[in-house]
Amino acid sequence: MALMTYRAALNEALREEMQRDPDDFLMGEEVAEYDGAYKVSKGLLDEFGDKRVVDSPISELGFTGLCVGASMAGLRPVVEFMTFNFAFLAIDQVINNAAKMYYMSDGQFPMPIVFRGPTGAALQLAAQHSQACETYYSHAPGCKVVTPATPADAKGLLKASIRDNDPVAFMEGELLYNVKGEVPEDDDYVIPLGVADLKNEGSDVSIITHGKMVHVALQAAAKLDKNNISADVLDLRTIRPLDMDAILETVKKTNRVVYLEEGWPYAGTGAQIVSMIQEEAFDYLDAPILRVTQADIPMPYAKSLELLAKPSADRVVEACNKVLYR
Amino acid sequence: MATKVHMEALSPTMEEGQLVQWLKAEGDAIANGDILAEIETDKATMELVARGEGVLRKIFLPAGGTAEVGSVIGVIAGADEDISDIAGVSGGAAPAASPEEAAPVPAAQTLPAPAASAPPAAVTAPAAAATLPVSASNGGRVKASPLARRLADEMGVDIDRVPGSGPGGRVVKRDVEEAKASGVAAPVAAPATWASDGAEYEDIPTSQMRKAIAKRLVTSIGPVPTFYLTVDVDMGRVIEARKSINAMLEKDGLRVSINDILLKAMAAALRQHPNCNAQWHDGFVRRFNAVHLGVAVAIEDGLITPVIRNAHAKGIAQISAEVRELAGRAREKRLLPDEYTGSTFTVSNLGMLGIHEFTAIINPPESGILAVGGIVETPVVVDGEVTVRPRMRMTMSCDHRVIDGAQGARFLQTLQVMLEEPTAILL
Numbered sequence: 190m191a192l193m194t195y196r197a198a199l200n201e202a203l204r205e206e207m208q209r210d211p212d213d214f215l216m217g218e219e220v221a222e223y224d225g226a227y228k229v230s231k232g233l234l235d236e237f238g239d240k241r242v243v244d245s246p247i248s249e250l251g252f253t254g255l256c257v258g259a260s261m262a263g264l265r266p267v268v269e270f271m272t273f274n275f276a277f278l279a280i281d282q283v284i285n286n287a288a289k290m291y292y293m294s295d296g297q298f299p300m301p302i303v304f305r306g307p308t309g310a311a312l313q314l315a316a317q318h319s320q321a322c323e324t325y326y327s328h329a330p331g332c333k334v335v336t337p338a339t340p341a342d343a344k345g346l347l348k349a350s351i352r353d354n355d356p357v358a359f360m361e362g363e364l365l366y367n368v369k370g371e372v373p374e375d376d377d378y379v380i381p382l383g384v385a386d387l388k389n390e391g392s393d394v395s396i397i398t399h400g401k402m403v404h405v406a407l408q409a410a411a412k413l414d415k416n417n418i419s420a421d422v423l424d425l426r427t428i429r430p431l432d433m434d435a436i437l438e439t440v441k442k443t444n445r446v447v448y449l450e451e452g453w454p455y456a457g458t459g460a461q462i463v464s465m466i467q468e469e470a471f472d473y474l475d476a477p478i479l480r481v482t483q484a485d486i487p488m489p490y491a492k493s494l495e496l497l498a499k500p501s502a503d504r505v506v507e508a509c510n511k512v513l514y515r
Numbered sequence: 516m517a518t519k520v521h522m523e524a525l526s527p528t529m530e531e532g533q534l535v536q537w538l539k540a541e542g543d544a545i546a547n548g549d550i551l552a553e554i555e556t557d558k559a560t561m562e563l564v565a566r567g568e569g570v571l572r573k574i575f576l577p578a579g580g581t582a583e584v585g586s587v588i589g590v591i592a593g594a595d596e597d598i599s600d601i602a603g604v605s606g607g608a609a610p611a612a613s614p615e616e617a618a619p620v621p622a623a624q625t626l627p628a629p630a631a632s633a634p635p636a637a638v639t640a641p642a643a644a645a646t647l648p649v650s651a652s653n654g655g656r657v658k659a660s661p662l663a664r665r666l667a668d669e670m671g672v673d674i675d676r677v678p679g680s681g682p683g684g685r686v687v688k689r690d691v692e693e694a695k696a697s698g699v700a701a702p703v704a705a706p707a708t709w710a711s712d713g714a715e716y717e718d719i720p721t722s723q724m725r726k727a728i729a730k731r732l733v734t735s736i737g738p739v740p741t742f743y744l745t746v747d748v749d750m751g752r753v754i755e756a757r758k759s760i761n762a763m764l765e766k767d768g769l770r771v772s773i774n775d776i777l778l779k780a781m782a783a784a785l786r787q788h789p790n791c792n793a794q795w796h797d798g799f800v801r802r803f804n805a806v807h808l809g810v811a812v813a814i815e816d817g818l819i820t821p822v823i824r825n826a827h828a829k830g831i832a833q834i835s836a837e838v839r840e841l842a843g844r845a846r847e848k849r850l851l852p853d854e855y856t857g858s859t860f861t862v863s864n865l866g867m868l869g870i871h872e873f874t875a876i877i878n879p880p881e882s883g884i885l886a887v888g889g890i891v892e893t894p895v896v897v898d899g900e901v902t903v904r905p906r907m908r909m910t911m912s913c914d915h916r917v918i919d920g921a922q923g924a925r926f927l928q929t930l931q932v933m934l935e936e937p938t939a940i941l942l
Contacts, residue, residue: 471661
């Protein structure tokens with residue numbers, strides 16, 4: 190095990206995978222000369238050269254389309270979006286081409302391509318740059334969606350995503366890059382997609398979440414613990430494919446669920462998962478499932494309002510108390 | 516203008532109603548909205564209100580009678596009005612449209628009216644109310660979490676009787692668990708009173724709810740809709756009791772078995788739970804005052820159940836002697852017909868054949884049979900310590916038309932208390 194940042198774990202995953210497979214390459218705005226806007230690609234240009242670490246023009250639709258074509262032609266691109274907030278410009282390539290090509294070509298064109306970058310809010314980046322974008326990608330069949338919360342998960346899941354033959358939206362977090370954690374040093378540390386991880390074990394209530402919100406859930410679990418309430422914190426890790434078995438296991442254990450996500454409630458990831466839980470575990474529910482999400486408004490710029498709009502550990506605690514009828 | 520009084524659909528699933536009592540007599544003046552009668556639906560007793568005014572001229576359906584929804588059961592009209600044309604249809608189904616009738620109210624529409632406007636007292640529990648859900652005053656809807664419903668089913672707890680502590684009175688898991696725990700802690704239910712001493716049995720007319728239960732359940736699972744309840748009993752005290760009884764009987768050369776003590780306890784428990792000592796008949800449930808215990812005896816190429824008559828009135832030694840004698844003749848196929856018929860409840864014990872637990876099939880028209888396994892040395896937790904205890908499992912098969920889950924469970928609870936503390940048999 191080595192203690193490292195989420196940023197360094199991603200860097201290691203990219204480096205190891207590019208060493209492993211000469212077809213892997215990285216393209217994006219400022220990924221080469223500048224080492225990436227968040228320094229995730231630090232040192233890769235020196236090691237792999239400018240054919241495999243490519244600075245693109247500021248034209249998301251253009252370079253995403255280029256990489257989709259490269260993927261069809263047999264290469265394995267990793268596209269870095271400076272943030273998924275900018276990737277709306279490129280989403281036609283992701284949804285209409287990458288996610289559908291394998292299906293529409295009757296399996297002739299596997300699409301090994303990773304779209305990665307930070308999603309969600311940081312602080313005071315205002316309405317257009319503070320959006321959690323998971324649901325845009327998980328909505329359409331054909332695209333996998335991965336949201337690592339810890340350095341170890343970031344490394345193991347990025348390696349799995351690069352090796353996967355389907356398009357993967359790999360969604361990081363600006364506020365996660367400096368998070369430190371133990372990461373296995375094994376070159377082959379690969380976490381299979383579609384396997385959730387119980388980040389805290391409890392018995393009274395289940396907090397199900399993904400991505401950056403895992404840390405908020407853990408804070409909430411610590412607060413609940415002081416009141417002798419023990420919470421399962423289930424980190425989905427991937428939203429598609431979904432680890433329904435793990436979800437049902439925790440639901441059947443605690444009978445009470447709070448779904449926590451960074452994005453908006455309307456047609457959010459939680460809406461889908463709550464629906465699946467009531468279909469498959471209705472008889473195990475002792476309370477209606479509650480969701481904690483961003484307020485259903487564009488993110489305010491004012492700091493005080495932004496804090497109110499975002500999910501917080503206190504709101505999670507409040508929701509847990511509600512489903513526990515306390 | 517004459518107004519026909521119809522049997523109205525007073526519950527969403529009601530197909531027929533039983534007239535509990537008329538609150539107005541023929542000749543009484545009636546105002547619109549007056550309560551005319553109490554009707555027992557398949558769910559509760561509801562009030563039937565007048566939908567016209569005048570005089571209650573004619574009653575077609577007497578108290579205790581049953582009529583289909585839509586039937587004309589009375590007539591309200593002016594004191595001198597000619598109602599001969601209506602009187603002619605007495606009791607028959609309402610004609611689809613009758614010109615003289617002021618806009619007949621569709622059944623679906625009449626339903627909410629009494630429920631919405633009347634105070635809770637409008638839904639009165641019928642005389643034999645003990646088995647009716649308290650939730651009836653809720654329009655029959657109990658708010659409970661899905662988990663609470665499932666647990667209640669599994670634990671044999673009647674969810675209608677569990678007070679809810681969740682939002683809006685919702686019954687949640689902890690309520691069911693508390694109800695279950697307090698039920699176990701509660702003293703043995705007071706012995707039910709017997710209708711009339713000396714009577715062999717009492718026939719109780721089936722209520723609309725009971726009819727609905729019977730009708731629906733047989734469509735699901737067959738002519739005898741059976742469910743099973745299992746209880747695990749500590750037999751340590753029975754084993755001790757048997758030792759001391761046998762010590763006392765030694766001079767007479769007699770010995771009783773564990774099964775004999777079980778039969779005695781069953782007879783005593785059934786006396787306390789007459790609803791389990793009963794038979795289903797079309798239109799009524801026959802509850803027996805006496806306990807006649809059938810004892811399944813394996814014989815060559817079959818099985819027969821000799822009957823210990825009036826087991827509730829016999830001592831253990833007598834029960835033991837009778838079982839021995841009857842079983843002996845059963846194996847020789849020399850039982851007389853009245854020695855193997857007329858049981859009110861049957862017990863089947865396969866413990867001596869090494870069976871720990873099984874289910875037995877009800878012998879109609881009885882409504883219950885108890886399948887008894889052997890006594891097994893089992894590690895159990897007593898006061899936080901693992902200790903080895905002689906445990907016995909009993910599974911009761913219940914005819915759901917007669918016995919509800921909670922009723923069967925309460926009977927088993929009584930029996931369990933009696934076996935775990937045999938002096939309770941004397942109570």
